Amino acid sequence: xxxxxxxxxxxxxxxLLIALLISAMLLLATMMALSASFHAFQTTTRTVSTxxxxxxxxxRLQSMVRSGVDFGPLPASPLDSVVSSNSIDINMxxxxxxxxxxxxxxxxxxxEDGPDSWxxxxxxxxxxxxxxxxxxxFTLEFKDGRWLNRAFIDLVVEHDQAQDLQMEDxxxxxxxxxxxxxxxxxxxx
Numbered sequence: 524x525x526x527x528x529x530x531x532x533x534x535x536x537x538x539l540l541i542a543l544l545i546s547a548m549l550l551l552a553t554m555m556a557l558s559a560s561f562h563a564f565q566t567t568t569r570t571v572s573t574x575x576x577x578x579x580x581x582x583r584l585q586s587m588v589r590s591g592v593d594f595g596p597l598p599a600s601p602l603d604s605v606v607s608s609n610s611i612d613i614n615m616x617x618x619x620x621x622x623x624x625x626x627x628x629x630x631x632x633x634x635e636d637g638p639d640s641w642x643x644x645x646x647x648x649x650x651x652x653x654x655x656x657x658x659x660x661f662t663l664e665f666k667d668g669r670w671l672n673r674a675f676i677d678l679v680v681e682h683d684q685a686q687d688l689q690m691e692d693x694x695x696x697x698x699x700x701x702x703x704x705x706x707x708x709x710x711x712x
Contacts (some may be wrong), residue, residue: 549644559693566695569682573646577680577700580632580644583587584623584676585704587613592708594663601668611674624651630632630661632678646681652696673705 533540588594593614598606610624622635622641631642649657662675680699 554644573680573682573698581700581702585702588674588704589707591706592616598665598668604665606663609660611661649679651679671706672709676702
């Protein structure tokens with residue numbers, strides 16, 4: 524008697540289903556890892572971009588304070604020495620005044636040079652994390668009620684909302700940038 528040997532030429536249906544399930548789980552895990560990596564990249568990129576832009580603005584403002592010859596707004600009384608304000612006026616010499624003003628409705632730090640005005644930095648909310656009230660972007664310390672001794676700059680900036688993707692949750696804490704400078708005239712006295 525002759526024995527017949529059965530040879531299998533293909534996978535069975537249960538084997539195919541198990542292989543398909545394992546492949547789907549591996550693809551899902553890979554997609555989740557890629558999504559988390561992409562989200563971390565976007566968050567880091569926006570934070571660095573906001574930080575670099577903000578630091579450049581702070582450095583420029585400090586340079587303007589150092590080289591300015593007169594400043595405003597002045598204290599309401601000669602006995603007052605500190606003014607917290609949403610704006611700072613700087614006389615750059617030759618009676619050329621430049622104003623920097625926080626515009627709350629547009630959340631922008633505005634550069635005003637005579638009749639011209641344009642946004643210097645957008646996304647300036649002035650709401651520090653955990654606070655419900657805005658902080659003044661400029662604090663000016665005067666000596667003798669007239670001469671600026673030191674200017675403090677405190678900007679709270681949010682990242683650019685236009686760069687958000689639809690799939691992101693958008694939870695990024697605002698960035699707080701702080702700097703101070705004193706005019707060279709006050710430093711040499």
